[in-house]
């Protein structure tokens with residue numbers, strides 16, 4: 405562990421334009437917006453690392469780690485070529501059960517993206533909430549995904565993100581046992597204390613435009629935003645997933661008015 409200024413880890417989900425007449429998901433950002441984010445981050449001089457590179461050596465203070473969760477098809481169709489244009493490598497958290505299904509990455513795409521230097525990392529096999537499962541099932545979820553990704557990329561993933569950010573119970577012990585060198589949680593923060601077994605991130609939603617991203621990475625209002633987000637995380641941990649999603653949807657609707 406070390407105390408340092410910050411390491412920015414951004415968490416994206418889908419990168420898609422909404423279908424006409426359809427309300428976009430809270431965490432879906434448009435391709436144009438991701439492009440603006442990449443331009444902004446590059447103009448600020450950030451060094452882009454994969455999570456694997458970040459744990460090989462303590463990351464520099466200007467490190468930025470981009471993560472994309474859930475292996476949706478747009479990660480190959482849109483994100484992959486855009487990252488290539490910006491010469492940026494990222495970390496993709498892949499729930500392996502989804503591979504080759506409609507609207508998901510294919511096995512061949514996972515191999516192709518790993519070949520281009522991106523880190524294809526563990527997000528469990530079935531994308532289930534892990535902290536409430538018996539230890540043997542948690543282990544099975546993580547090991548099944550390790551085997552599939554190792555067969556596709558030639559390497560056992562060194563990084564893991566628990567689905568939904570639920571990283572309580574036996575999850576940390578089992579992640580340690582399996583030998584992950586980095587665990588990205590959904591705890592909001594700038595990693596001012598560098599602790600690879602419990603990394604904080606800045607989740608990006610569709611309301612994060614350039615100005616908001618600039619504030620987020622600059623840490624302005626970070627204390628206040630952090631306490632709001634911790635409140636949300638606390639709520640999320642005590643509510644059933646469906647109830648939390650319903651609340652978030654209602655809040656999102658209010659914001660739109």
Ligand SMILES: [Zn+2]
Pocket residue numbers: 473474527531567568
């Ligand atoms: Zn996920």
